[in-house]
Amino acid sequence: xxxxxxxxQSLHVQEGDSTNFTxxxxxxxxxxxxxxxxxxxxSPEALFVMxxxxxxxxxxxxxxxxxxxxxxxxxxxxxxxxxxxxxxxxAFDQAGTALIFGKGTTLSVSS
Amino acid sequence: xxxxxxxxxxxxxKRGQNVxxxxxxxxxxxxxxxxxxxxxxxxxxxxxxxxEAQLEKSRLLSDRFSAERPKxxxxxxxxxxxxxxxxxxxxxxxxxxxxxxxxxxxxxxxLTVV
Numbered sequence: 001x002x003x004x005x006x007x008x009q010s011l012h013v014q015e016g017d018s019t020n021f022t023x024x025x026x027x028x029x030x031x032x033x034x035x036x037x038x039x040x041x042x043s044p045e046a047l048f049v050m051x052x053x054x055x056x057x058x059x060x061x062x063x064x065x066x067x068x069x070x071x072x073x074x075x076x077x078x079x080x081x082x083x084x085x086x087x088x089x090x091a092f093d094q095a096g097t098a099l100i101f102g103k104g105t106t107l108s109v110s111s
Numbered sequence: 112x113x114x115x116x117x118x119x120x121x122x123x124x125k126r127g128q129n130v131x132x133x134x135x136x137x138x139x140x141x142x143x144x145x146x147x148x149x150x151x152x153x154x155x156x157x158x159x160x161x162x163e164a165q166l167e168k169s170r171l172l173s174d175r176f177s178a179e180r181p182k183x184x185x186x187x188x189x190x191x192x193x194x195x196x197x198x199x200x201x202x203x204x205x206x207x208x209x210x211x212x213x214x215x216x217x218x219x220x221x222l223t224v225v
Binding site for chain 2: 042043051
């Protein structure tokens with residue numbers, strides 16, 4: 001069973017703080033690494049899908065980096081806002097197999 | 112609405128009963144996934160299909176669970192002889208086969224076994 005680890009498990013920050021989360025995954029047979037945002041009572045929604053070592057992607061205040069050789073990805077949120085409160089999931093996409101998720105990092109942003 | 116649709120949204124059943132859930136994926140998506148999510152955990156992989164072929168099934172999945180995608184469109188997940196430990200959110204997702212394709216999720220079916 002593939003192991004996808006996310007840390008921290010949960011995080012509480014103040015509005016305006018910047019924060020980052022880690023996702024580690026197997027470095028073999030890499031195909032893609034996905035990040036999803038999951039708000040309470042909604043479905044997970046894709047933030048980024050990264051396929052190349054060294055990839056960096058950005059969407060507004062959220063960005064992500066990818067290191068496939070060492071098997072990790074970072075998600076950064078700059079200037080956190082209360083509406084960023086959600087669970088952030090990463091998923092490892094290994095060629096020819098299923099999309100395997102980590103347990104997620106739950107972010108709570110206080111105003 | 113052309114997103115992923117799951118039915119029912121909620122299901123309460125007595126222990127020992129069988130239940131069946133349905134997932135209608137986005138029409139042009141040939142890959143379909145089933146996941147189970149319990150409190151404090153991420154989505155746990157159950158099984159996935161490429162068109163009508165079931166390509167992988169989690170070793171964690173007991174023989175009481177079965178899934179089908181008969182015509183490569185909608186899929187059903189059946190749980191036989193439900194147990195209290197089956198209580199969870201069951202999520203369906205679909206995506207295209209192409210590299211880098213993101214997955215789109217349904218809103219899930221919340222199962223409660225009493």
